[in-house]
Amino acid sequence: MKAAVIGGTGYSAIELIRLLHHHPYAHLDTIVSHSNGGTELHEIYPHVTNLIDTPLQALDIKKLSQKIQVVFFATPSGVSKEMIPAFLDEGIRCIDLSGDFRLRSQQSYEKWYRHQAAEETYLKKAVYGLSEINEAQIKGSTFISNPGCYPTATLLALIPALQLGFIDQDNIIIDAKSGVSGAGRGLSLATHYGEVNENVKAYKLGAHQHIPEIEQTLQTACHFSKSITFTTHLVPMTRGIMCTIYTNLTKQVATEDITLAYTEYYQDHPFVRIRPSGTVPATKEVYGSNFCDIGFHADERTGKLTIVSVIDNLIKGASGQAIQNLNLMNGWDVRTGLLNIPLYP
Template structure:
């Protein structure tokens, strides 16, 4: 059994890690850390866990975590992880970090997008970007995984086959993405309360969203050239889901069927990726509550442009599910363990 601790267990991503691991046959939750609910049972904070996980929330104690856990998930706010993880890493723990602190290959890029220097650049060098379908072999050999963001997972996976095949104009990539409100986390915030979100749709952080940098990093690696793209996120009145519509101008005449063949070949061995047949496109309902990615493609022959639709559940494949997938990889067990449930259509 893998003995697991979850830091930041009472946030939306953290509690999804808890929920998934309660049904995982090879993991045992031994610590749930939450500064806001110290001394309270996690099943009192989230009563859906009553009788399933009744552990008490504790304050962070690095020595206790190191002495009791084999692996930790750090579902802490951006900026907090980089102050905590060096001590955990030094003690030999396996770590899957759900914040943005260990997702970058270059600390200068982190500083540019997060507005502060990275306080642990040497530890950052030891991390690997945890997009399992792209970096599986690297993940297996590392102890520190920077679990990707939700927008990034959806967008990168939507465009990865085109970037790798080098058949698109990389100077004119556009991603129009929508997120459910849980993507903003559990903390109270006026723009995210019910009356502000319901019956509305809004763009935010236009041309400045941090996830842009992750998407550019990974697509640049796949294409072999530096990519700068346009990414616009939107908030929609739903709880779960990321829906990204990606636009890429093709560099040669191709049909929808030909582009879909590239996608099917690229993802042919990927259990959690569903490539939709021509004439069909994914919807949030098809993936909500699951670790699956839905991808569909249409080529607009008038513009010779590929329009790619990519969908995930932001809390599962975009956070907790992918984190568990990473845990499975770095612990040497079947990658899909605990993650094969179908989504919640209703």
């Protein structure tokens, strides 16, 4: 299957390119970059020298549609909604890593993303690509809206507990931390070395665009009707996300029982790894991989459950999950091209 990546110079894009390079069933045919057309990829990313010889090209939808079968959009929000309809109309499969099609409500998108929303017809066509939860809908689909990085870590941690009745819907607090690569490759004062180094900073309090995405998915998967408290922090590391979630238990239950229940819930999903009781994961343990590792502590003293979920924001939180969805769309083994040992240390 011939693939194209649009937005080919960002961090998620270069990870997509790396994963496609090793995929046995998908061939990277075209890399599109509006700002760097005609440039060789190794001029921007020297680490691909002698490995990737695909030059960056300007976008020509008609020409591209004649030779590729799937397009990955690694573009900023507000861009893919202008391109995807044309590709879908040409019968090309699309996997969008931006947020343009994640929210079903046009009004909600415009409130949280501050861009004009995509046409409602195409919003309805998009399948939300949370691979482990929406596997049945993803299989055989032609248009995937890839989840955000924070929602991936949060939702994989929360959905089983809500569905299995271990926690109530009130007072769900999500304390989320991300490495600097989550802000993208663009230059900004917020990600300047002098601002980030030896510093931890909370940002977008009560205003993060992933809040409605999390609530919408919980509503669909768990009949969730409340609001979450979601606070994000920028921490001085390159990549990785940790979500520490605090919830109220509905009954007295041991950590071992929660661990067993999650292990059974995800037993057919190889990229979710449940930690043994008494241990919790760290971001370094999923670095460079498509794994989401989850650990728990059920506190009998307070009646609360703490869930710790970690992912690599650029892999399971973006490009890796996009490849996982490609595998599901085509009926391939979900592990194809993704079963890499995490980098350590």
